[in-house]
Amino acid sequence: MATLRDSLGDFVDGVDGLFLFSPSTAYYERFADADVPRVVIANENGVGADSFVELPLEFDNVRDRIRFGVEGAMEHGFVAAGDTVACAVSVFEEGGDADSLVRVRVDESMRSGIYDLFTDSRAEPGVIRDVFEVAIDLGKKGQKGKPVGALFVVGDAGKVMNKSRPLSYNPFEKSHVHVGDPIVNVMLKEFSRLDGAFVVSDSGKIVSAYRYLEPSAEGVDIPKGLGARHMAGGAITRDTNAIAIVLSESDGMVRAFKGGDLILEIDPEEY
Ligand SMILES: Nc1ncnc2c1ncn2[C@@H]1O[C@H](COP(=O)(O)OP(=O)(O)OP(=O)(O)O)[C@@H](O)[C@H]1O
Numbered sequence: 001m002a003t004l005r006d007s008l009g010d011f012v013d014g015v016d017g018l019f020l021f022s023p024s025t026a027y028y029e030r031f032a033d034a035d036v037p038r039v040v041i042a043n044e045n046g047v048g049a050d051s052f053v054e055l056p057l058e059f060d061n062v063r064d065r066i067r068f069g070v071e072g073a074m075e076h077g078f079v080a081a082g083d084t085v086a087c088a089v090s091v092f093e094e095g096g097d098a099d100s101l102v103r104v105r106v107d108e109s110m111r112s113g114i115y116d117l118f119t120d121s122r123a124e125p126g127v128i129r130d131v132f133e134v135a136i137d138l139g140k141k142g143q144k145g146k147p148v149g150a151l152f153v154v155g156d157a158g159k160v161m162n163k164s165r166p167l168s169y170n171p172f173e174k175s176h177v178h179v180g181d182p183i184v185n186v187m188l189k190e191f192s193r194l195d196g197a198f199v200v201s202d203s204g205k206i207v208s209a210y211r212y213l214e215p216s217a218e219g220v221d222i223p224k225g226l227g228a229r230h231m232a233g234g235a236i237t238r239d240t241n242a243i244a245i246v247l248s249e250s251d252g253m254v255r256a257f258k259g260g261d262l263i264l265e266i267d268p269e270e271y
């Protein structure tokens, strides 16, 4: 009779790598003698790992977290299609040691575009992260307790401005404010009650509010049930090198589009 330990050993049989998500130093050191390469996926490389993938958001959805890590590791050349990796993640114990091990076969279909969204967009990764944070926060709290929608078009601002028109005066016309600044976050939330899109530059400068986007929507395929805001947000990312981060007023989800495709869906309530 095999013990439970023997039986579950199958789980790591033949793996080509061990992915440690946000490990403590002690947890990382525990695998110092592992016979496979270790890859750390975390918001910073606090453990000084040789193989490190920077996680811009603590994706609460474990599937997204793993997809981000796998895609990032492929991009860095730590793993390749055909490899199998064991991912040690914490599902219930936030900030604690891993409580789950997920065996993942790496293949091209794992390239969901999440990693690419953050690291290979025109806008700086920190800017994209900051805009996500505003959208998630807005989704959680709403505006004065009511659900609110918002559309942020990030990067390639010159071209985005050329494919849009003002719905009202632009409160950011003469200002030099950037996303991530706490005052700006309050302003963005306040202005999100009004129509149209925010346009943000590659470096995070808020170029405009109240823009009505006029991209050609031809050939853009967005999920059924989503309306004009999402269509415009998706389409502008095919017409330009911007990405769009959209908070839905009707279902409360935050979605990201790149190249006309829906890349990521986040439920703010889970953050
Ligand atoms: N082309 C556009 N450019 C900028 N903003 C737009 C555009 N089209 C719609 N919007 C904004 O989106 C708002 C909601 O429109 P609509 O309900 O059709 O979108 P939706 O995709 O269903 O979004 P939601 O899930 O938030 O309802 C509009 O009131 C308007 O402010």
Ligand SMILES: [Mn+2]
Binding pocket: 227, 228, 250
């Ligand atoms: Mn709607």
